[in-house]
Amino acid sequence: MGRSGRSEKKKKQNNNSNMVGLGVGVKKGPWTPEEDRKLLSYIQQYGHGSWRSLPAKAGLKRCGKSCRLRWTNYLRPDIKRGKFSxxxxxxxxxxxxxxxxxxxxxxxxxxxxxxxxxxxxxxxxxxxxxxxxxxxxxxxxxxxxxxxxxxxxxxxxxxxxxxxxxxxxxxxxxxxxxxxxxxxxxxxxxxxxxxxxxxxxxxxxxxxxxxxxxxxxxxxxxxxxxxxxxxxxxxxxxxxxxxxxxxxxxxxxxxxxxxxxxxxxxxxxxxxxxxxxxxxxxxxxxxxxxxxxxxxxxxxxxxxxxxxxxxxxxxxxxxxxxxxxxxxxxxxxxx
DNA sequence: AAGGAGAGCAACCGCAGATTC
DNA sequence: AGAATCTGCGGTTGCTCTCCT
Known part of the structure; x- marks a missing residue:
């Protein structure tokens, strides 16, 4: 997948979209059990819907992207963790x-x-x-x-x-x-x-x-x-x-x-x-x-x-x- | 016991395709 | 049709833990 052809316009768009929700007060770094609980509980109740709007609805000071990542890589119930066979x-x-x-x-x-x-x-x-x-x-x-x-x-x-x-x-x-x-x-x-x-x-x-x-x-x-x-x-x-x-x-x-x-x-x-x-x-x-x-x-x-x-x-x-x-x-x- | 090195892994970043407006 | 936005992917970073000296 070549990424070299990416235009400057696109770069601007993406930067903008990536910046959404990343303003002051948006937390980064490791997730706490409390954050996990909030995210899990919200998704179980309502589904994730739009990731962008999820953090506010779920009471999380995270960007949607971070929530999505946390869900898909860690909280999803159908994930097997541990040693690879x-x-x-x-x-x-x-x-x-x-x-x-x-x-x-x-x-x-x-x-x-x-x-x-x-x-x-x-x-x-x-x-x-x-x-x-x-x-x-x-x-x-x-x-x-x-x-x-x-x-x-x-x-x-x-x-x-x-x-x-x-x-x-x-x-x-x-x-x-x-x-x-x-x-x-x-x-x-x-x-x-x-x-x-x-x-x-x-x-x-x-x-x-x-x-x-x-x-x-x-x-x-x-x-x-x-x-x-x-x-x-x-x-x-x-x-x-x-x-x-x-x-x-x-x-x-x-x-x-x-x-x-x-x-x-x-x-x-x-x-x-x-x-x-x-x-x-x-x-x-x-x-x-x-x-x-x-x-x-x-x-x-x-x-x-x-x-x-x-x-x-x-x-x-x-x-x-x-x-x-x-x-x-x-x-x-x-x- | 202290601290340096390396391993392992969670999370982030930037990019690009897909979708919506 | 094209701009704006959303979503997902792959690469990378940096933190934590363990082992070694």
């Missing part, structure tokens, strides 16, 4: 390889994690670890200079990255859902109240990252136990149903290890709505053999990074062969 880290690395620093897009595929948290985790943990192991965290290539992706695979990567972004947009689009989350319903006494408490909640289930999953399946098959024989899979994700993403419809089915993984949450291989898996928290995630898995954690294994490049290529080769089974994708992604 190995699976989450993998997903971040894989998505970062495809998408780069598009944290919001990456976050859209990691349920209950915020872009800020993912960004922080990347910068303070994963990036350093990769650097330490001789992997360039930006290109995901070993610093020795091995080419990860061939030119056509590179094209595939671009294509897939665009698809992932489209999925993310779709996931993010319905900010307000007609059915309020339980925590709001419990606080609401009337239907009217329910309707005026539009808080952000996760969709009932998230889109399936078909291509990513296949890639993941290949990538981690050496480490995640017992890859079942590959079977065809019809994706019934929201995305596949609702928009044309030129997603391959025939994909190898992932074994039960992957079926519990982050990108699989909320998706199913069955058509019946009743069978759709509700999005579950990461806490429920379990490796079949945790100890073995952690001991052999590829991220911490010296051998892993040596094989990383080959495995990535293998993943893309797997993708390519699967894609060959269906109609050719468009020359360039159009969403």
């Amino acid at each position: 190995l699976e989450e880290e993998r997903t971040i690395i894989q998505l970062h390889a495809l998408l780069g620093n598009r944290w919001s897009t990456i976050a859209a595929h990691l349920p209950r994690r915020t872009d800020n948290e993912i960004k922080n985790h990347w910068n303070s943990h994963i990036k350093k670890r990769m650097t330490k192991m001789g992997i360039d965290p930006m290109t995901h290539k070993p610093k020795s200079g091995t080419q990860l992706l061939g030119s056509n695979l590179n094209h595939m990567a671009q294509w897939e990255a665009a698809r992932l972004e489209a999925e993310a947009r779709l996931v993010q689009k319905p900010k307000y859902y007609p059915n309020p989350p339980p925590y709001l319903v419990s606080h609401s006494t009337t239907t009217q109240e329910v309707h005026k408490t539009p808080a952000m909640v996760p969709p009932p289930y998230l889109p399936c990252l078909d291509v990513l999953k296949v890639w993941q399946g290949t990538l981690w098959s050496n480490y995640s136990i017992n890859n079942e024989s590959l079977q065809s899979l019809i994706s019934t994700s929201n995305v596949s149903e609702n928009i044309s993403l030129t997603t391959p419809t025939t994909m190898p089915e992932l074994n039960h290890v992957e079926s519990k993984s982050s990108c699989d949450q909320g998706v199913t291989t069955k058509q019946n709505d009743e069978d759709k898996i509700q999005m579950g928290p990461f806490e429920e995630f379990e490796y079949p053999d945790d100890e073995t898995f952690i001991n052999g954690d590829p991220l911490r294994s010296p051998d892993f990074w040596e094989e990383f490049v080959d495995l990535l290529d293998g993943g893309w080769n797997s993708l390519t062969s699967n894609l060959a089974m269906i109609a050719s994708p468009p020359a360039s992604p159009v969403f």
Whole structure:
């Protein structure tokens, strides 16, 4: 996203808009529990509506922007905090390889994690670890200079990255859902109240990252136990149903290890709505053999990074062969 | 025990796209 | 159509905590 083309006029506009509410008496810095309580209580009761006008209504001496940030990154009830699981880290690395620093897009595929948290985790943990192991965290290539992706695979990567972004947009689009989350319903006494408490909640289930999953399946098959024989899979994700993403419809089915993984949450291989898996928290995630898995954690294994490049290529080769089974994708992604 | 260094993370800032007027 | 405003994103800063000397 190029920002160099920004006009002076725009700069003036933005400066003005940013200055709104930042006059004398507007507090900055860490939020106090009392401020949190006020903000939470107001949003639970009325929804956030216009962020700009919220602080005054909620009795906060903050700018709307600060309130929004506090809500989206900390107070929102559907946020998971704490340590990132190995699976989450993998997903971040894989998505970062495809998408780069598009944290919001990456976050859209990691349920209950915020872009800020993912960004922080990347910068303070994963990036350093990769650097330490001789992997360039930006290109995901070993610093020795091995080419990860061939030119056509590179094209595939671009294509897939665009698809992932489209999925993310779709996931993010319905900010307000007609059915309020339980925590709001419990606080609401009337239907009217329910309707005026539009808080952000996760969709009932998230889109399936078909291509990513296949890639993941290949990538981690050496480490995640017992890859079942590959079977065809019809994706019934929201995305596949609702928009044309030129997603391959025939994909190898992932074994039960992957079926519990982050990108699989909320998706199913069955058509019946009743069978759709509700999005579950990461806490429920379990490796079949945790100890073995952690001991052999590829991220911490010296051998892993040596094989990383080959495995990535293998993943893309797997993708390519699967894609060959269906109609050719468009020359360039159009969403 | 003191203080310096580094890590981790919450919050801020500036920019740009989207929406409204 | 264009200006004004709102919202969201990514980069960065700075505070706090922990560890080390």
